[in-house]
Amino acid sequence: DGGITQSPKYLFRKEGQNVTLSCEQNLNHDAMYWYRQDPGQGLRLIYYSQIVNDFQKGDIAEGYSVSREKKESFPLTVTSAQKNPTAFYLCASRPGDSGANVLTFGAGSRLTVL
Amino acid sequence: ELKVEQNPLFLSMQEGKNYTIYCNYSTTSDRLYWYRQDPGKSLESLFVLLSNGAVKQEGRLMASLDTKARLSTLHITAAVHDLSATYFCAVDLLWRNTGKLIFGQGTTLQVKP
Numbered sequence: 001d002g003g004i005t006q007s008p009k010y011l012f013r014k015e016g017q018n019v020t021l022s023c024e025q026n027l028n029h030d031a032m033y034w035y036r037q038d039p040g041q042g043l044r045l046i047y048y049s050q051i052v053n054d055f056q057k058g059d060i061a062e063g064y065s066v067s068r069e070k071k072e073s074f075p076l077t078v079t080s081a082q083k084n085p086t087a088f089y090l091c092a093s094r095p096g097d098s099g100a101n102v103l104t105f106g107a108g109s110r111l112t113v114l
Numbered sequence: 115e116l117k118v119e120q121n122p123l124f125l126s127m128q129e130g131k132n133y134t135i136y137c138n139y140s141t142t143s144d145r146l147y148w149y150r151q152d153p154g155k156s157l158e159s160l161f162v163l164l165s166n167g168a169v170k171q172e173g174r175l176m177a178s179l180d181t182k183a184r185l186s187t188l189h190i191t192a193a194v195h196d197l198s199a200t201y202f203c204a205v206d207l208l209w210r211n212t213g214k215l216i217f218g219q220g221t222t223l224q225v226k227p
Binding site: 033035040041042043044045048056058059090092101102103104105106107108 | 155158159202218
């Protein structure tokens, strides 16, 4: 079945450590996204990529980095510069061309800083 | 800057009642999406509204779009407990070729027996 796989599902990090969240899709989608969700709040866009080897900052990119070396993969690194990284992180993808263009979401990764 | 605002943010209602969730956005867009999120889970697509006047219905939920007013509504008819979840609207800036999709804050719906 086609879909988006995020790993790990739960992650604990000590302050000062970088961590990388994995996002892999087998939907042949061009565009991929990372969102952050804090308790009781909406989704805020961190980074997005419309094509391989290209990505753009979203509204809250500071303290995060991404790469898009392959169409199916869009990993997110939460760096030590991110002051409040505890959150639920959602990866999503969509075809990227015109049309309905519904986002498909992964199951999410919950990051907790100890 | 595009802003997407939902109201109310929290809604507690009795089973069998009707209610409407509103989604206002600040810039031109012809595409609007509604998603549902259950606690601790990911988001599930409910509706895609692609043009002014679009109306979509699925079961007890009906979504509409007024692009001139920059307003979308999600109407709940005769609510049941299974509809308890958080509902998000999202606005697409694809027409600007940015690929950006911005979400509202979400409306948490609690349906009581």
